[in-house]
Amino acid sequence: MHHPYQIRSLEQYHTDYKRSIEDSEGFWSNIAEQFVWKKKWDKVLQWNFNEPRVRWFEGAQLNITENCIDRHLADKGDQPAIIWEPNDPSDRTRVVTYNILHKRVCQFAQVLINNGVKKGDRVCIYMGMVPELAYAVLGCARIGAIHSVIFGGFSAQSIADRLADAKAEFIITCDGAYRGAKDIPLKSVIDDALVGNTTVKRVIVYTRTRTPVSMIKGRDVWWEEEMEHAALQLEQAGSVHVPAVAMEAEDPLFILYTSGSTGKPKGVVHSSAGYMLWTNYTFINVFQYQPGQVHFCTADIGWITGHSYILYGPLSAGATSVMFEGIPTWPDAGRFWDIVDKYKVNILYTAPTAIRSLMGFGMQPLEGKELSSLQVLGTVGEPINEEAWHWYDEHIGKKRCPIVDTWWQTETGGVLISNLAGITPAKAAWATLPLPGVQPMLVDENGKQVTERDEQGLIKGNLCIKTPWPSILRTTYGDHERCRQNYFATYENLYFTGDGALQDEQGNFRITGRVDDVLNVSGHRIGTAEVENAINAHAGVVESAVVGYPHDIKGQGIYAYVIVSHFHQDAEQTRKDILQTVTRVIGPIAKPDKIQFVSGLPKTRSGKIMRRILRKIAEGETSNLGDTTTLLDPGVVEEILKGV
Numbered sequence: 001m002h003h004p005y006q007i008r009s010l011e012q013y014h015t016d017y018k019r020s021i022e023d024s025e026g027f028w029s030n031i032a033e034q035f036v037w038k039k040k041w042d043k044v045l046q047w048n049f050n051e052p053r054v055r056w057f058e059g060a061q062l063n064i065t066e067n068c069i070d071r072h073l074a075d076k077g078d079q080p081a082i083i084w085e086p087n088d089p090s091d092r093t094r095v096v097t098y099n100i101l102h103k104r105v106c107q108f109a110q111v112l113i114n115n116g117v118k119k120g121d122r123v124c125i126y127m128g129m130v131p132e133l134a135y136a137v138l139g140c141a142r143i144g145a146i147h148s149v150i151f152g153g154f155s156a157q158s159i160a161d162r163l164a165d166a167k168a169e170f171i172i173t174c175d176g177a178y179r180g181a182k183d184i185p186l187k188s189v190i191d192d193a194l195v196g197n198t199t200v201k202r203v204i205v206y207t208r209t210r211t212p213v214s215m216i217k218g219r220d221v222w223w224e225e226e227m228e229h230a231a232l233q234l235e236q237a238g239s240v241h242v243p244a245v246a247m248e249a250e251d252p253l254f255i256l257y258t259s260g261s262t263g264k265p266k267g268v269v270h271s272s273a274g275y276m277l278w279t280n281y282t283f284i285n286v287f288q289y290q291p292g293q294v295h296f297c298t299a300d301i302g303w304i305t306g307h308s309y310i311l312y313g314p315l316s317a318g319a320t321s322v323m324f325e326g327i328p329t330w331p332d333a334g335r336f337w338d339i340v341d342k343y344k345v346n347i348l349y350t351a352p353t354a355i356r357s358l359m360g361f362g363m364q365p366l367e368g369k370e371l372s373s374l375q376v377l378g379t380v381g382e383p384i385n386e387e388a389w390h391w392y393d394e395h396i397g398k399k400r401c402p403i404v405d406t407w408w409q410t411e412t413g414g415v416l417i418s419n420l421a422g423i424t425p426a427k428a429a430w431a432t433l434p435l436p437g438v439q440p441m442l443v444d445e446n447g448k449q450v451t452e453r454d455e456q457g458l459i460k461g462n463l464c465i466k467t468p469w470p471s472i473l474r475t476t477y478g479d480h481e482r483c484r485q486n487y488f489a490t491y492e493n494l495y496f497t498g499d500g501a502l503q504d505e506q507g508n509f510r511i512t513g514r515v516d517d518v519l520n521v522s523g524h525r526i527g528t529a530e531v532e533n534a535i536n537a538h539a540g541v542v543e544s545a546v547v548g549y550p551h552d553i554k555g556q557g558i559y560a561y562v563i564v565s566h567f568h569q570d571a572e573q574t575r576k577d578i579l580q581t582v583t584r585v586i587g588p589i590a591k592p593d594k595i596q597f598v599s600g601l602p603k604t605r606s607g608k609i610m611r612r613i614l615r616k617i618a619e620g621e622t623s624n625l626g627d628t629t630t631l632l633d634p635g636v637v638e639e640i641l642k643g644v
């Protein structure tokens with residue numbers, strides 16, 4: 001039996017797409033009927049992009065956890081909801097059925113209540129990939145607290161910034177996290193982030209690594225003790241069930257911080273109803289999920305991909321979702337393939353970076369791996385090159401599995417442009433067609449729609465979306481004007497994605513990459529300005545300029561041009577110091593791959609750094625640097641070229 005709103009043929013894709021545009025309210029309300037509501041909506045959609053103001057299913061009340069958990073209990077209570085694979089393959093697997101998930105999420109919701117967490121409060125979650133992270137996220141959603149998950153690779157300073165921005169009073173963390181051969185001391189990072197903090201009232205600490213931690217009296221409590229206490233309480237009350245709080249359709253579900261081209265990361269806010277509908281609809285349609293299938297999304301829940309396609313999408317569809325604690329290359333580069341065979345994974349969703357990195361290990365890690373359970377493959381996070389696409393197709397999918405190239409963003413909540421597995425045609429390295437309800441448009445710098453085609457019949461422009469889909473971001477936390485400026489002010493009446501794209505004569509889209517000062521390193525978004533600020537924090541640095549350059553595995557690498565006033569000891573030591581500083585300020589993920597010390601930066605007469613030139617040099621270009629006549633001092637370029 002297929003889901004009632006699953007698109008089952010190319011023809012149906014076209015009719016559904018057409019209907020979603022011509023009768024958008026009718027189309028989405030039909031789909032919304034299939035969810036559990038505490039109260040139905042008065043109006044399907046109200047919007048304008050000027051404020052911006054987008055409201056889907058106004059007047060409705062719901063709780064996403066009833067849709068992700070409770071509604072499956074009657075017929076899927078004993079089916080695994082989450083299968084957890086530990087970092088160390090010889091450790092015990094944990095299978096969390098929907099019944100267990102219900103019990104644990106309720107229990108943790110009670111813990112939150114006991115600790116004074118209320119609807120609308122912001123709860124920061126900084127944990128490794130353990131099932132308790134899922135309980136924490138869903139426990140927040142159950143009582144209407146707004147979760148903000150922070151990836152384990154961010155530094156204490158980054159956490160402190162996010163805590164302050166979200167005005168969070170609660171933190172859930174672990175003593176430590178295992179990632180391959182490394183232990184990350186999460187609680188100690190939290191302690192550093194909380195030095196001088198006066199707003200955080202409670203830190204709940206789950207024991208994973210048994211790394212010694214210091215607990216602060218009156219502030220820090222143990223997860224295990226709190227859970228035990230809640231269990232007793234619920235037992236006395238005679239039920240494991242904790243009621244799910246009624247959320248307004250537009251109540252915020254979570255905040256997730258992401259980098260932009262300027263300033264500190266912004267808190268992207270997602271709604272309850274629209275986000276639920278979209279993650280569910282796209283999960284079922286893009287991957288063509290069939291009941292009983294095992295889905296393995298290799299992302300970390302610290303990123304949007306994990307939120308939408310490890311937790312909310314699969315769970316709302318009643319699927320079995322594999323959650324992996326470790327990394328693809330430990331204990332060896334065959335780890336993903338072992339997991340696929342061990343749990344008979346049917347849908348594998350990963351990033352081009354992972355594919356390229358595993359490709360680099362050759363065929364040996366694939367020896368003895370069956371991979372026969374695989375039916376659908378997916379990629380996300382960055383443009384996939386044709387070589388990686390074909391390797392994935394031949395060696396992993398054995399040419400039997402459709403590959404979906406899913407384009408989307410933290411701000412979009414779920415996939416907007418992708419082929420539908422086995423239903424709409426794939427095209428290597430192309431994201432292809434928009435999902436129903438999504439109206440992409442390519443514009444020039446002035447916001448004018450581009451219609452001219454080049455010799456190859458392609459339209460080239462900046463990718464915008466004309467109308468709101470259900471899971472479009474609603475605001476950036478605490479600063480609505482920033483949301484407007486960033487996404488809705490560049491081009492009138494359009495959502496601007498920040499990406500460049502091509503469109504072919506069949507209407508397929510190929511995303512070519514960011515057109516703003518945002519880098520995509522291993523599928524992670526990093527702002528150049530953020531990295532520059534971190535580098536500039538080093539006492540010896542006068543000024544810096546950061547650009548991206550093509551990197552064989554990471555997609556983009558980080559190239560920093562740095563002017564120093566004096567070397568701390570020597571150039572090598574200063575280089576190390578700068579890397580340390582970036583690690584302290586942002587985290588190891590933002591460390592530059594290359595640092596070049598220069599005595600000046602190419603600037604225009606008005607003092608603007610000409611990044612175009614720096615980008616070319618970083619790409620290895622030495623001659624065609626374009627127009628340099630507007631430079632204040634063209635000699636600077638010569639000098640930089642000499643130092644490459």
Ligand code: WT7
Nearest residue numbers: 380381382383405406407408409410511514525
């Ligand atoms: C940026 C969003 C979407 C979840 C993971 C990243 C790039 C994403 C693709 C794709 C080409 C892609 C875009 C986008 N991107 N998917 N299939 N093909 N580029 O989320 O950190 O918000 O980054 O990732 O540049 O704007 P994110």
